[in-house]
Amino acid sequence: AERGDSPAALAVMAVNVEMPLRKARELMAPYRDAMPINQPLPQIDTEPPEPPNVLVDAVSLGGPSDAKQKPLTRHVFVKDLNKIGTRLKFEHPKTGVFDNKAPMGLYALFDGQSCAGEPGPMAAEFCARNFHMKLLKRLSDLPADFVDEAAIQTALLGTFEDLDQELLAQQDVTDGCGAAVALLIGERLFTAVLGQCSAIMCVASGPAKFTPVKLGGRQGIMENDVMRIRFAGGAVHGEGDFARLRHPTGAESSVSRSLGDRHWKDVQLTGSKSPLIMSLPDVQCVALKGSDEHPFLLLTSSSVASAVLPQELVALGGEFEQQPRAACGEIVTRALPARAGAAQCTAVEVSFLPPRTSGDNKKRAPGTAGPEPPAKKAKVMNSRGGTTLSMRLRHILVRYQDGPQKDVKKGVRSRQDAEAMLRQALRDLRADLKAIKKTPKDAMELVAVTTKKFAELCKRVSECETAKKGGTMCGDLGWLTPEDLARFGGSFKEVVDVLMPGQFSDIAATEQGLHLVQRVA
Numbered sequence: 001a002e003r004g005d006s007p008a009a010l011a012v013m014a015v016n017v018e019m020p021l022r023k024a025r026e027l028m029a030p031y032r033d034a035m036p037i038n039q040p041l042p043q044i045d046t047e048p049p050e051p052p053n054v055l056v057d058a059v060s061l062g063g064p065s066d067a068k069q070k071p072l073t074r075h076v077f078v079k080d081l082n083k084i085g086t087r088l089k090f091e092h093p094k095t096g097v098f099d100n101k102a103p104m105g106l107y108a109l110f111d112g113q114s115c116a117g118e119p120g121p122m123a124a125e126f127c128a129r130n131f132h133m134k135l136l137k138r139l140s141d142l143p144a145d146f147v148d149e150a151a152i153q154t155a156l157l158g159t160f161e162d163l164d165q166e167l168l169a170q171q172d173v174t175d176g177c178g179a180a181v182a183l184l185i186g187e188r189l190f191t192a193v194l195g196q197c198s199a200i201m202c203v204a205s206g207p208a209k210f211t212p213v214k215l216g217g218r219q220g221i222m223e224n225d226v227m228r229i230r231f232a233g234g235a236v237h238g239e240g241d242f243a244r245l246r247h248p249t250g251a252e253s254s255v256s257r258s259l260g261d262r263h264w265k266d267v268q269l270t271g272s273k274s275p276l277i278m279s280l281p282d283v284q285c286v287a288l289k290g291s292d293e294h295p296f297l298l299l300t301s302s303s304v305a306s307a308v309l310p311q312e313l314v315a316l317g318g319e320f321e322q323q324p325r326a327a328c329g330e331i332v333t334r335a336l337p338a339r340a341g342a343a344q345c346t347a348v349e350v351s352f353l354p355p356r357t358s359g360d361n362k363k364r365a366p367g368t369a370g371p372e373p374p375a376k377k378a379k380v381m382n383s384r385g386g387t388t389l390s391m392r393l394r395h396i397l398v399r400y401q402d403g404p405q406k407d408v409k410k411g412v413r414s415r416q417d418a419e420a421m422l423r424q425a426l427r428d429l430r431a432d433l434k435a436i437k438k439t440p441k442d443a444m445e446l447v448a449v450t451t452k453k454f455a456e457l458c459k460r461v462s463e464c465e466t467a468k469k470g471g472t473m474c475g476d477l478g479w480l481t482p483e484d485l486a487r488f489g490g491s492f493k494e495v496v497d498v499l500m501p502g503q504f505s506d507i508a509a510t511e512q513g514l515h516l517v518q519r520v521a
């Protein structure tokens with residue numbers, strides 16, 4: 001209109017700029033395809049990391065005679081730390097040590113006997129409940145760009161510091177505790193040990209050739225702490241294992257490091273320039289080299305570490321290959337008499353398993369001479385989710401009962417006695433196998449040569465109706481699917497899942513009692 005165009009001319013111009021819809025779509029196609037809404041969505045890996053490929057268990061004997069008193073030692077297993085971290089909304093970095101969705105597990109022992117003051121249960125209980133939370137917080141605070149071994153070790157040191165500060169703030173907790181902690185991230189094992197507890201890695205150099213490698217522990221009055229203690233105004237007398245830290249009140253401590261122990265750390269109570277006791281653990285890292293070279297790790301309470309030598313510990317652990325419950329039971333049974341039953345003896349074993357593969361049935365079974373040909377194919381059974389492989393098992397069941405309530409169906413023996421019976425059964429089976437001159441060439445032959453002894457033990461010891469079956473069927477449970485295994489409850493499925501044909505299980509606990517299982521096929 002400003003140019004003097006009439007309304008009729010403007011209408012003609014408007015008509016001229018129109019175009020067919022087809023042409024408009026052709027012109028817009030490149031822009032439409034480039035729009036983000038039309039681009040394929042990036043693939044997101046939603047598969048969670050697997051849990052570590054380990055078997056872990058613990059046994060504790062002794063301690064307070066009064067059943068109403070709390071135990072002096074506590075152990076805690078977080079078998080899938082990734083899963084727990086996600087559930088609690090802690091997100092750790094995904095690079096460096098955590099690369100390739102590294103499996104993570106936490107295994108810890110807290111000992112109220114490894115303290116500066118009188119032994120007590122409160123500090124150990126508090127630490128067992130809260131350690132994993134403090135650790136997950138520290139791991140989530142690590143830088144996202146790259147995380148190396150030093151960063152994890154620093155996180156462990158910070159976790160002990162955070163835990164100690166919160167423990168000292170608990171007005172109802174005055175005792176202290178030592179600790180032995182193992183953090184497994186992928187193929188790296190981080191340990192943190194405080195006080196008189198111990199962590200020992202077993203290194204295997206051949207059949208029945210085990211060497212203990214100390215990863216910290218047996219910390220009395222550490223030489224590095226003596227100068228610090230004296231500068232703070234404290235007094236140390238004696239040397240080596242006989243060194244003692246003296247409190248201004250006249251009390252004495254056999255450790256210079258612990259969690260808790262407020263009366264030794266509060267400068268207003270000690271009158272010292274700084275705390276007499278520290279909570280700084282000995283932190284180390286080990287690159288695992290497979291279950292053949294690194295078969296297991298042991299964490300022990302102060303009472304076990306002082307009673308059983310490291311070489312004997314790994315020998316006992318090696319006697320029960322991939323059977324941590326049986327191994328720990330034997331270790332604490334050896335340690336308890338040395339302490340005259342006055343202490344609580346606790347042992348934890350983390351047994352590292354061979355890599356998971358789809359061809360586990362073709363792997364060599366323990367006790368056989370060479371590669372495992374498929375002796376019998378596992379039955380394929382229909383299930384709601386499709387098909388699933390089953391396994392055939394036979395077992396020995398021993399009933400027990402603990403506590404004041406008596407149940408005739410469960411027998412009269414204690415769990416300790418029941419486990420001792422099954423450990424002896426394992427020894428008998430192993431001794432019978434060693435007496436055979438020719439090593440079984442495969443799992444089928446291994447099952448065949450152990451059947452006679454197994455049936456003999458089953459008839460004599462087992463309290464299951466399957467023990468009444470004759471011949472090779474003695475103790476037979478038939479073919480069981482994963483769902484069948486889960487229905488047993490307790491630790492049965494976890495213990496049995498890792499078995500190869502011919503192999504004997506660890507001691508599994510269910511409501512029925514304790515089971516020793518052999519996978520037949």
